[in-house]
Amino acid sequence: MSGAALRTRAGEPSAGAAHKGLLAWVASVDHKQIGIMYMLSSLLFFAIGGIEALLIRIQLAVPNNHFLGPDTFNQIFTMHGTTMIFLVVMPMLAGMSIYAIPLMIGARDVAFPRLNAMSFWLQLFAGILLYFSFFAGGAPNAGWFSYAPLSEPAFSISNGLTYWVLALTCLGISSIAGAINMIVTIVTLRVQGQTIRRLPLFVWMTLVNSFLILMALPVLNGALVMLLADRLMNSQIFAPAFGGSALLWQHYFWGFGHPEVYIMILPAFGMISEVIPVFSGKPIYGYGFVAASTVAIAFLSFTVWAHHMFAVGMGHVYDLFFVFTSMSIAVPTGVKIFNWTVTLYHGRIRFTTSMMFALGFIAMFTIGGLTGVSFAVIPIDWQLTDTYYLVAHFHYVLFGGTALAIFAGLYYWFPKMSGRMLNERLGKWHFWLTLIGFNLTFFLMHPLGMMGMPRRVYTYPDLPGWMILNLISTIGAFILLASVLVFLWNVYLSLTSGEVAGDNPWDAWTLEWATSSPPPPENFTLVPPVHGRRPLWDLKHPDRADERMAAEG
Amino acid sequence: MRKAKLAVSLFILSEANFFLLLIIAYVFYHSYPGPGPTAATALNPLRTGLFSILLFASSATMLMAASSYRARAHRATLAWLVLTVVLGGLFLSGQALEYVGLYEHGVAVNRNLFATTFFTLTGFHGLHVFIGLVAIAIVAGLAASHRLVGSEREADAFEAVGIYWHFVDAVWVVIFAIVYLWAIL
Amino acid sequence: MSGVPTLNPFSPEAVSIYHLFVAILLVMLAIFTLVATLMTVAIVRYRDREGAADARQEFGNPRLEMIWTAVPALLLVVIFVFTVRTIHASDPPVAGRTPDLRVIGHQWWWEADYLGSGVVTANEIHIPVGRPILIDVESADVIHDFWVPELGRKIDAIPGHPNHIWISADKPGAYLGTCAEFCGNQHAWMRILVIAQTPADFAAWQHDQLAVPAVPVAGAAAQGAQIFRDQTCINCHTVAGTLGNQRIGPDLTHLAQRSTIAAGAAANTPDNLLKWLEDPNSIKPETHMPNFQLSDAQAHALVAYMETLK
Ligand code: HEA
Numbered sequence A: 001m002s003g004a005a006l007r008t009r010a011g012e013p014s015a016g017a018a019h020k021g022l023l024a025w026v027a028s029v030d031h032k033q034i035g036i037m038y039m040l041s042s043l044l045f046f047a048i049g050g051i052e053a054l055l056i057r058i059q060l061a062v063p064n065n066h067f068l069g070p071d072t073f074n075q076i077f078t079m080h081g082t083t084m085i086f087l088v089v090m091p092m093l094a095g096m097s098i099y100a101i102p103l104m105i106g107a108r109d110v111a112f113p114r115l116n117a118m119s120f121w122l123q124l125f126a127g128i129l130l131y132f133s134f135f136a137g138g139a140p141n142a143g144w145f146s147y148a149p150l151s152e153p154a155f156s157i158s159n160g161l162t163y164w165v166l167a168l169t170c171l172g173i174s175s176i177a178g179a180i181n182m183i184v185t186i187v188t189l190r191v192q193g194q195t196i197r198r199l200p201l202f203v204w205m206t207l208v209n210s211f212l213i214l215m216a217l218p219v220l221n222g223a224l225v226m227l228l229a230d231r232l233m234n235s236q237i238f239a240p241a242f243g244g245s246a247l248l249w250q251h252y253f254w255g256f257g258h259p260e261v262y263i264m265i266l267p268a269f270g271m272i273s274e275v276i277p278v279f280s281g282k283p284i285y286g287y288g289f290v291a292a293s294t295v296a297i298a299f300l301s302f303t304v305w306a307h308h309m310f311a312v313g314m315g316h317v318y319d320l321f322f323v324f325t326s327m328s329i330a331v332p333t334g335v336k337i338f339n340w341t342v343t344l345y346h347g348r349i350r351f352t353t354s355m356m357f358a359l360g361f362i363a364m365f366t367i368g369g370l371t372g373v374s375f376a377v378i379p380i381d382w383q384l385t386d387t388y389y390l391v392a393h394f395h396y397v398l399f400g401g402t403a404l405a406i407f408a409g410l411y412y413w414f415p416k417m418s419g420r421m422l423n424e425r426l427g428k429w430h431f432w433l434t435l436i437g438f439n440l441t442f443f444l445m446h447p448l449g450m451m452g453m454p455r456r457v458y459t460y461p462d463l464p465g466w467m468i469l470n471l472i473s474t475i476g477a478f479i480l481l482a483s484v485l486v487f488l489w490n491v492y493l494s495l496t497s498g499e500v501a502g503d504n505p506w507d508a509w510t511l512e513w514a515t516s517s518p519p520p521p522e523n524f525t526l527v528p529p530v531h532g533r534r535p536l537w538d539l540k541h542p543d544r545a546d547e548r549m550a551a552e553g
Numbered sequence B: 001m002r003k004a005k006l007a008v009s010l011f012i013l014s015e016a017n018f019f020l021l022l023i024i025a026y027v028f029y030h031s032y033p034g035p036g037p038t039a040a041t042a043l044n045p046l047r048t049g050l051f052s053i054l055l056f057a058s059s060a061t062m063l064m065a066a067s068s069y070r071a072r073a074h075r076a077t078l079a080w081l082v083l084t085v086v087l088g089g090l091f092l093s094g095q096a097l098e099y100v101g102l103y104e105h106g107v108a109v110n111r112n113l114f115a116t117t118f119f120t121l122t123g124f125h126g127l128h129v130f131i132g133l134v135a136i137a138i139v140a141g142l143a144a145s146h147r148l149v150g151s152e153r154e155a156d157a158f159e160a161v162g163i164y165w166h167f168v169d170a171v172w173v174v175i176f177a178i179v180y181l182w183a184i185l
Numbered sequence C: 001m002s003g004v005p006t007l008n009p010f011s012p013e014a015v016s017i018y019h020l021f022v023a024i025l026l027v028m029l030a031i032f033t034l035v036a037t038l039m040t041v042a043i044v045r046y047r048d049r050e051g052a053a054d055a056r057q058e059f060g061n062p063r064l065e066m067i068w069t070a071v072p073a074l075l076l077v078v079i080f081v082f083t084v085r086t087i088h089a090s091d092p093p094v095a096g097r098t099p100d101l102r103v104i105g106h107q108w109w110w111e112a113d114y115l116g117s118g119v120v121t122a123n124e125i126h127i128p129v130g131r132p133i134l135i136d137v138e139s140a141d142v143i144h145d146f147w148v149p150e151l152g153r154k155i156d157a158i159p160g161h162p163n164h165i166w167i168s169a170d171k172p173g174a175y176l177g178t179c180a181e182f183c184g185n186q187h188a189w190m191r192i193l194v195i196a197q198t199p200a201d202f203a204a205w206q207h208d209q210l211a212v213p214a215v216p217v218a219g220a221a222a223q224g225a226q227i228f229r230d231q232t233c234i235n236c237h238t239v240a241g242t243l244g245n246q247r248i249g250p251d252l253t254h255l256a257q258r259s260t261i262a263a264g265a266a267a268n269t270p271d272n273l274l275k276w277l278e279d280p281n282s283i284k285p286e287t288h289m290p291n292f293q294l295s296d297a298q299a300h301a302l303v304a305y306m307e308t309l310k
């Protein structure tokens, strides 16, 4: 989707007004343009990370395959994981918040537009830096959590890991700056009348999520600078051969890594909490519970990190603590699942593509969550950790969860961003191809793990059943490719010839739908009064305004 | 609502976590000492203590600067800011001296785990002090060239710088206790 | 479920995990069915169609929501209790027992040292059936992970952090295991074979492991022995009764008895041995076993020698 095509509709960019064409984007400090640039860079890296995934699947399609050598394979899956998490999901979620949130709180822009631009360009730079490693002696090859001592210079001589450390440090700084920006924006720039308890749930969850980022990313950065010291100043913090500790790195990394996985799901929860009510025609069921459970999840997420280390032999007492905390997280998450599902009841459900992705999300995420709980049951983890059962778990939560939610959100907000509707028929194709391809690719990884197939192997012996399951999974991956291409085609069609959206195509209730699509540079000519959680509903049904109905019970 | 102040407070929150990690590493290896220099053998708590007092004093002078700024006493403000920068600068030079001394005794960052964790911890703190000094110097520069207009945004920024500086001092209190006092106890 | 080791346990430890796992799988299935049914019903009954009732504007019902907070919580308490029970069954305490066996992970093969008995072997571990064996798991370089699914849990082999694991097998047989923690280029080919034998067979095996293979005196094998000495093989490998006593590579004293070479990368046949010696990378790319550019004659001689290492 060409920048220019979007720009003309996005109206004259505020800051870059002097500039024309691409330059208007490069020089822009407007949250709408920066948000869109975030999403575009995320899509670009999704293509790259996806192609890496396809390479992985081709290599694993048949046993004893020689398509990729071991070292290449290790670089590919490391880059795939790192790319998908740090260059696809995080920027996409950041971009969607940066675009939507000022609109949803009736603000003109984020609190610090220049800082906002800095965050974006820094993350793009980091992405390029990471991929430059391919031309500088080889990409990182120690997995997305680069366990020491494999990541120490003694065992990883190529510079790849050093690039990995530097890139992730930049991404950390960029994310922290972005989180600060988000919090200040939400706290200080809300339109008059929009109290904290009236925040749209997407805004609310992004607020909580920003605090998670604020607390978790510095942990990553701290660990990274120490690893960098080991790599560049040959110190030995994580090098057991010299008295360092390999486990310290694991505690550090997962002290960041687990909160990180919730950082990747909370905004997704937020989008689902916007989409489901709108297309059910009724408010979210139990706003209080949904909002509060988010805070509970955020707190708990800092107490579970060592459930990624159940196999290191910590001792049963420690193990049990993390078993307990990990299981606890299922409760607030369950609350959300049930509240979303019950929101459907007594509604009038419109099956737009956005809604279908949201419903798909609930089902697929539940599967991923449940396998997550099976890992919290530590003896099961002792059998299945680092097998394909784990690969299945995290793709069910990350793709079946986060990615489906992102698609739901994109179909929901695209008309606002571009002023054009996405084609619903292609949308349905996109949805079904995704759902089928996704389950073909990942469901059979559960049995594969139970059969004992470890993760991160570049090839495997021809044991009974292994080949067929892997082959099916590979086929599924190519169906996913088709689904993504349908989506890109849909976006292209819409931008060139999509039907005009109008201000509020879904008749939704939050403030962003009160302005034109796409919104003018200053966002609002006037912001409607806010007396409840659904200002536009109140406008439309003054007799049945939320506050009154809530009061009546 | 004061944007800059809020932003800096949040930034401090994340910085605190960053230092927490460096401190954990230091403490962790302090309790598993390897061969070679240790805090007890290599450091000079007394001298560093004196320089630390200068740093703490600079927090006080920063407070004075803030109050005289609120009192619109621009010349006093300037004076206090300059004094703050000087004190901070002295602290940094003290740290530089210390590092030189350590290197001369062969205590380099890759000597052993004490050295590594000591240099990463104190080094990153020094970096933060330096950044703070730059920020304060800028404010001082504005004051010197009579550009302080006492606007809402300016006051906000002024306080933000102050908060950051007090944070840097507070972190040093912790570091000094853990690295230097613990060594002599 | 013969094809699925985790559902096909052969030791008390593995059995205890298996029971818990099946139970949890059923609980998960039940929960998913519940959520799926709730969704399907809603989708069918409340979809937007001609004459469908308007959406009812309801804001929630704290009492109901408390229920679906509390019920999962209670369920998890139950699961927690069973977890604690199984932890002790599947990972019994060491209780001061001295380990029978030390297994050391190397990039990318396993060294097995039968403590006290003087028996050292590689990649293929023999145990007597019916007797729990306590293994001391260590690493020579990076983190590896010892996992034989049919015999129970896995445990990391971490440099500077020795671990323990119990294994036992109820029936004689060969149980395939693998390194389960990513450890570099050949993580894929770092397999373990646990061979459980009747106590008598095991004793016999241990006995002839201690036997020193006769150094061949004539023919290709003798040349091979010569080459083995000259080509610095002895700088890395041990063959009892020769100068070779290093542990950088697998102990080769009884190589000919093993069913695979290079940690499962290939069957232990003369042809594969030849390929291996002429170019280890052709069998196991990036392996730490160097390529000696041996002449065909040398390689054949070495293979002849290796074949005598019974
Ligand atoms: C979006 C990201 C995301 C999310 C949301 C989750 C959610 C959860 N994860 Fe997952 N996890 C990952 C991403 C995520 N995970 C990744 C990437 C890894 C692998 C890292 C790597 O090694 O590469 C991982 C690995 C991982 C492990 C380590 C496995 C190992 O390495 O050995 C564990 C162990 O406890 C775990 C547990 C959980 C739990 C308990 C949840 C819970 O939050 C799930 C809660 C949800 C539900 C339970 C479903 C809905 C609830 C109900 C319907 C109520 C009723 C339910 C019950 C009563 C059970 N995860």
Ligand code: HEA
Binding pocket: A046, A047, A048, A049, A050, A051, A053, A054, A056, A057, A077, A078, A080, A081, A082, A084, A085, A089, A142, A143, A144, A145, A391, A395, A398, A399, A402, A403, A441, A455, A456, A457, A477, A480, A481, A484, A485
């Ligand atoms: C959000 C995160 C995310 C997402 C979306 C995905 C998506 C996919 N992943 Fe995942 N994956 C991870 C996160 C993610 N992954 C992580 C964290 C790891 C662990 C890494 C590690 O162990 O360190 C991992 C590891 C991992 C493995 C295990 C590797 C191993 O252990 O050896 C596998 C194997 O099948 C796999 C497969 C896939 C597939 C088939 C997809 C598919 O869903 C991809 C579908 C997308 C596409 C197919 C892209 C479409 C292509 C285009 C749009 C390009 C078109 C344009 C042009 C042609 C110019 N991934």
Ligand code: CUA
Binding pocket: C105, C106, C108, C143, C144, C145, C179, C180, C181, C182, C183, C184, C186, C187, C188, C190
């Ligand atoms: Cu050793 Cu993987």
Ligand SMILES: [Cu+2]
Binding pocket: A257, A258, A261, A304, A305, A307, A308
């Ligand atoms: Cu986790």
